[in-house]
Amino acid sequence: MKNIISNTYSRKFRGISTFESEAESIYFLLPFKFHSISIDREVLVNEIGDYLIVPQGTAKAIVHREIDFSSNLYRDLVANFFISPTPVPELLNVISTRYRTKKKSLGSFTSLHIFVVTLRCNHSCHYCQVSRAAESKSEFDISYKDLDAGINHMFLSPSEELTVEFQGGEPLLAFDKVRYAVERIQLLNEDFKKEISYVICTNSTILNDEILLFCKNYNILISTSLDGPAFIHNANRFKSGRASYDLVIEGIDRTRQALGHDKVSALMTTTALSLKYPKEIIDNYVENGFGNIFLRPISPYGFALKNQKKNHYQTAEFLDFYKQGLEHILNLNAQGVFFKEDYTSIILQKILTPFTENYVDLQSPTGLVSSVIVFNYDGFVYASDESRMLAEIKDYTFQLGHVTQPYEELFLGDKAKQILNNGVAECLAGCSDCAFLTYCGADPVLHYATQNDMQGHRAFSIFCKKNMEIIRYLFEMLDIRKGYVESTFQSWIHKPAA
Amino acid sequence: MDVLASTDELLQFIVNEDIYSETVIFKTIYWLAPIASFDILKFPPKSFLITARPNTASFSEEIKKEIEIQLRKGLVDFKVRDLINQETSSVRSMIIAKAFDNDGFLDIEPQSQISDPIGFDPTR
Amino acid sequence: MMELRSKGKPLSFTQPIIGRITYGLAAESSILIDHSLDNTDVSDGYLAVLTKRSVTTHLSPIIHSIPSIQPLSEGDVIMMLPNGIIQTLFRVNSLDNTLFTTDRCNSNCLMCSQPPKDIDDIEYYYNVNHQVISLIPSTTEIIGITGGEPTLLGKRFFDMISHINRKLPATTIHILTNGRSFAWKNFTTRFESVNSSNLVLGIPLYSDYYLDHDYIVQASHAFNQTVLGLHNLASIGARIELRVVLHKLTFKRLPELAKFIFLNLPFVEQVAFMGLEYTGYTPHNDKLLWIDPLEYADELDIAVTYLNNNGINVSIYNHPLCLLPKPMWRFSVKSISDWKRHFLPKCDSCLVKADCGGIFATSRKVSLNINPQ
Ligand code: SF4
Ligand code: SF4
Numbered sequence: 001m002k003n004i005i006s007n008t009y010s011r012k013f014r015g016i017s018t019f020e021s022e023a024e025s026i027y028f029l030l031p032f033k034f035h036s037i038s039i040d041r042e043v044l045v046n047e048i049g050d051y052l053i054v055p056q057g058t059a060k061a062i063v064h065r066e067i068d069f070s071s072n073l074y075r076d077l078v079a080n081f082f083i084s085p086t087p088v089p090e091l092l093n094v095i096s097t098r099y100r101t102k103k104k105s106l107g108s109f110t111s112l113h114i115f116v117v118t119l120r121c122n123h124s125c126h127y128c129q130v131s132r133a134a135e136s137k138s139e140f141d142i143s144y145k146d147l148d149a150g151i152n153h154m155f156l157s158p159s160e161e162l163t164v165e166f167q168g169g170e171p172l173l174a175f176d177k178v179r180y181a182v183e184r185i186q187l188l189n190e191d192f193k194k195e196i197s198y199v200i201c202t203n204s205t206i207l208n209d210e211i212l213l214f215c216k217n218y219n220i221l222i223s224t225s226l227d228g229p230a231f232i233h234n235a236n237r238f239k240s241g242r243a244s245y246d247l248v249i250e251g252i253d254r255t256r257q258a259l260g261h262d263k264v265s266a267l268m269t270t271t272a273l274s275l276k277y278p279k280e281i282i283d284n285y286v287e288n289g290f291g292n293i294f295l296r297p298i299s300p301y302g303f304a305l306k307n308q309k310k311n312h313y314q315t316a317e318f319l320d321f322y323k324q325g326l327e328h329i330l331n332l333n334a335q336g337v338f339f340k341e342d343y344t345s346i347i348l349q350k351i352l353t354p355f356t357e358n359y360v361d362l363q364s365p366t367g368l369v370s371s372v373i374v375f376n377y378d379g380f381v382y383a384s385d386e387s388r389m390l391a392e393i394k395d396y397t398f399q400l401g402h403v404t405q406p407y408e409e410l411f412l413g414d415k416a417k418q419i420l421n422n423g424v425a426e427c428l429a430g431c432s433d434c435a436f437l438t439y440c441g442a443d444p445v446l447h448y449a450t451q452n453d454m455q456g457h458r459a460f461s462i463f464c465k466k467n468m469e470i471i472r473y474l475f476e477m478l479d480i481r482k483g484y485v486e487s488t489f490q491s492w493i494h495k496p497a498a
Numbered sequence: 499m500d501v502l503a504s505t506d507e508l509l510q511f512i513v514n515e516d517i518y519s520e521t522v523i524f525k526t527i528y529w530l531a532p533i534a535s536f537d538i539l540k541f542p543p544k545s546f547l548i549t550a551r552p553n554t555a556s557f558s559e560e561i562k563k564e565i566e567i568q569l570r571k572g573l574v575d576f577k578v579r580d581l582i583n584q585e586t587s588s589v590r591s592m593i594i595a596k597a598f599d600n601d602g603f604l605d606i607e608p609q610s611q612i613s614d615p616i617g618f619d620p621t622r
Numbered sequence: 623m624m625e626l627r628s629k630g631k632p633l634s635f636t637q638p639i640i641g642r643i644t645y646g647l648a649a650e651s652s653i654l655i656d657h658s659l660d661n662t663d664v665s666d667g668y669l670a671v672l673t674k675r676s677v678t679t680h681l682s683p684i685i686h687s688i689p690s691i692q693p694l695s696e697g698d699v700i701m702m703l704p705n706g707i708i709q710t711l712f713r714v715n716s717l718d719n720t721l722f723t724t725d726r727c728n729s730n731c732l733m734c735s736q737p738p739k740d741i742d743d744i745e746y747y748y749n750v751n752h753q754v755i756s757l758i759p760s761t762t763e764i765i766g767i768t769g770g771e772p773t774l775l776g777k778r779f780f781d782m783i784s785h786i787n788r789k790l791p792a793t794t795i796h797i798l799t800n801g802r803s804f805a806w807k808n809f810t811t812r813f814e815s816v817n818s819s820n821l822v823l824g825i826p827l828y829s830d831y832y833l834d835h836d837y838i839v840q841a842s843h844a845f846n847q848t849v850l851g852l853h854n855l856a857s858i859g860a861r862i863e864l865r866v867v868l869h870k871l872t873f874k875r876l877p878e879l880a881k882f883i884f885l886n887l888p889f890v891e892q893v894a895f896m897g898l899e900y901t902g903y904t905p906h907n908d909k910l911l912w913i914d915p916l917e918y919a920d921e922l923d924i925a926v927t928y929l930n931n932n933g934i935n936v937s938i939y940n941h942p943l944c945l946l947p948k949p950m951w952r953f954s955v956k957s958i959s960d961w962k963r964h965f966l967p968k969c970d971s972c973l974v975k976a977d978c979g980g981i982f983a984t985s986r987k988v989s990l991n992i993n994p995q
Contacts, residue, residue: 013907034579087589088592093596096592096593096594353888457528459528608806616742620802
């Protein structure tokens with residue numbers, strides 16, 4: 001080891017060239033990937049998700065040692081950990097710490113617990129694969145025994161923060177079960193002392209004072225379905241009797257009055273009809289006082305599941321819808337309306353910050369099982385909401401077992417392992433070389449559902465098609481429309497929606 | 499990369515194996531699967547033969563053009579990626595190993611000088 | 623060291639004396655100021671005496687015949703030197719008190735306002751500071767620790783902090799350090815044992831590119847050591863303020879530096895951009911360093927906006943408002959050191975003078991573009 005104390009020292013100033021000549025005259029590569037984002041530009045992304053947008057051919061020039069030491073690009077590449085003047089970077093510790101931060105989700109375990117308290121529903125939405133219209137048949141409700149078992153499992157999760165989500169059907173048709181579950185969880189939590197938040201996913205059409213008071217007492221958030229203006233919402237969500245749209249808006253107002261404006265969020269389901277109206281849908285969200293929207297693609301979990309061609313066509317259509325929507329949202333922001341798109345925000349957080357967002361679809365290793373778990377009305381346990389949809393068409397691939405089985409069997413059993421093993425994007429063909437890997441994820445359920453293979457082939461994957469284009473598009477925006485767009489993006493990452 | 503054959507049912511290319519490895523070729527054709535199906539064969543003495551056949555009845559002119567362009571670009575890009583992977587695999591392992599080294603086993607102390615003329619030593 | 627001094631005639635002492643000013647009340651270690659003194663001995667209960675009057679004999683230590691004495695308040699801590707110099711070491715009514723720890727430094731920044739000396743003065747200053755710490759009121763809000771490079775004190779660095787922790791448990795301690803020593807884990811571990819939530823480290827970072835930083839601080843490997851040090855400090859939960867001095871060698875990569883900070887050092891509590899103090903080494907390196915602040919306004923704007931957008935606290939210190947783009951004004955903080963804040967005569971007509979960072983009192987060169995708003 002060199003002596004760390006120097007004794008040849010003088011206070012005479014040394015020129016920059018002295019420092020430069022002391023440095024190595026070669027450079028070493030650090031792991032990075034690249035992706036073309038337009039005809040003449042490419043993005044370089046390093047192991048910790050930092051990026052540089054540069055002219056096409058730069059990656060090649062870097063590898064062939066053609067970068068001029070005195071250029072700004074050289075400084076950028078060193079400072080951003082793309083190359084290193086020493087074989088092992090002196091800041092290896094820093095890079096590793098950053099890597100750990102980006103993979104933070106690995107440390108925690110299952111935090112989102114979904115309880116499907118009933119399959120009953122008062123709607124018959126044409127895109128819904130799971131619910132039963134019969135409002136009165138309680139055989140589609142979860143049993144108290146299974147609820148208890150699910151809650152016990154939940155408290156075995158090592159995660160300090162837990163989110164409990166009640167879904168259906170329409171969960172409020174089984175409000176007694178919701179009430180029972182929350183009260184029991186509260187009681188048990190006096191010992192466990194975890195940070196618990198509750199969400200009820202409802203169509204907001206049967207909220208009453210009793211329910212709202214209950215929500216207020218336990219600080220429960222309401223997540224409601226809103227597909228856009230009445231002509232879209234009502235077309236999507238058929239309900240006998242009064243139109244769904246009016247009831248939802250009424251429900252939202254009532255909930256806001258009772259619980260506070262920020263206690264209600266809305267979730268949009270995209271249909272073939274919606275794809276034609278991005279602006280109208282967004283404007284409707286703004287009019288109804290929401291600060292954000294999640295532009296989601298059409299769910300492929302229908303009966304056309306394995307129809308590749310249709311899926312791809314719809315993905316292309318969705319991407320147009322998304323881009324038009326995003327453009328419209330950016331315009332709104334430029335006019336002073338703070339409004340954000342959630343999927344974009346999740347990806348941007350990964351691109352523009354040293355942190356990561358634990359969003360299940362954009363996680364590698366997959367967030368299935370490790371960050372979300374579903375207890376179905378019949379007591380069966382699934383890796384995700386989509387997994388139980390597959391089960392409704394008699395495919396039990398992602399059924400982890402029954403809630404009465406021990407924790408280890410469910411969460412650490414063969415099924416869970418198989419899902420996890422197929423959900424590491426770093427190991428998937430195509431992904432392992434992709435520059436967007438750090439921002440993207442693995443989705444074994446979707447690949448299984450669309451390709452009959454948990455890993456799937458990336459070139460045929462609608463998941464890949466969507467993410468690759470969205471991420472490329474965002475980089476293109478960051479490149480050519482810097483200033484305003486970038487600061488709007490930054491505000492989405494850091495400010496919560498109104 | 500040279501074009502060996504180009505018909506409506508068949509496209510063939512010759513690739514020098516000294517320049518592009520099998521891995522690079524496979525990674526390139528992976529992404530072209532939706533537009534054609536591929537075969538790779540050794541082509542002695544020192545080449546690979548890439549054969550593309552249409553997924554449908556026959557190739558259109560645009561598709562043929564597209565395949566050639568994509569192959570050329572893909573080979574170059576995946577070769578660059580391959581070179582980066584080879585050169586950086588050990589540093590990458592170090593980064594990841596260190597990232598999950600909670601006990602500090604892999605800590606490296608700075609090897610550089612602290613440069614205090616009077617002789618301060620931060621390690622003591 | 624920029625402190626206030628007076629000089630008079632010493633009598634009856636040969637070693638420096640450190641004590642607390644009083645205008646009457648006798649207490650432990652108190653130094654009486656009494657200008658109406660006649661030749662009678664008033665040393666009873668006092669450690670020493672200061673007076674403007676002339677005295678011929680005195681039993682206890684005294685400095686007399688002081689032609690003009692700096693304003694001293696009850697409780698201020700001073701040092702009387704055997705050559706008759708009176709140094710103020712601590713002023714009770716100021717928020718700018720610093721403990722000067724050494725002239726030594728392992729860097730040699732081109733713009734150092736207080737050029738280091740290669741002398742081993744650590745024990746000397748340690749003893750002075752030790753006494754000062756014992757004498758200052760426990761209600762003191764904030765005390766700075768500066769040098770030279772305080773971490774070069776080694777063991778004495780930790781001794782001093784724990785002494786302050788014991789004596790002044792409610793006082794904020796602000797340490798100016800180049801952070802390099804913390805690159806060594808065991809140094810940070812030792813620091814952890816004296817660290818507290820009252821302690822803030824002010825650490826300079828001048829570029830995102832190592833050679834630029836190394837060149838500016840005139841020390842090879844300094845950048846990597848500082849950044850490693852920052853990470854080690856973050857791992858023990860230390861509070862950190864980053865400092866960036868604005869000049870010709872730093873301004874070009876300010877946007878890149880801001881990005882580097884947010885991505886790699888998001889744990890810092892604050893980033894402070896500071897105007898150049900035209901004193902110390904700076905006049906000597908004028909050609910390398912001087913740039914009119916108007917010329918770096920764009921880069922500063924981008925850097926400040928970026929950090930602010932990303933939730934990092936940003937401040938601009940010691941900077942005339944009229945040389946900053948208007949949107950930057952809200953980040954301007956008057957000054958770290960009130961006695962360093964100075965104005966030009968034309969500033970008197972300026973409407974924003976009260977909020978202005980002004981120019982360094984010590985600066986011998988100012989921008990020609992200073993203009994009342
Ligand atoms: S799914 Fe596609 S975009 Fe995502 S990492 Fe894999 S190859 Fe890249
Ligand atoms: S004129 Fe003087 S007081 Fe006014 S902003 Fe400029 S420096 Fe400050």
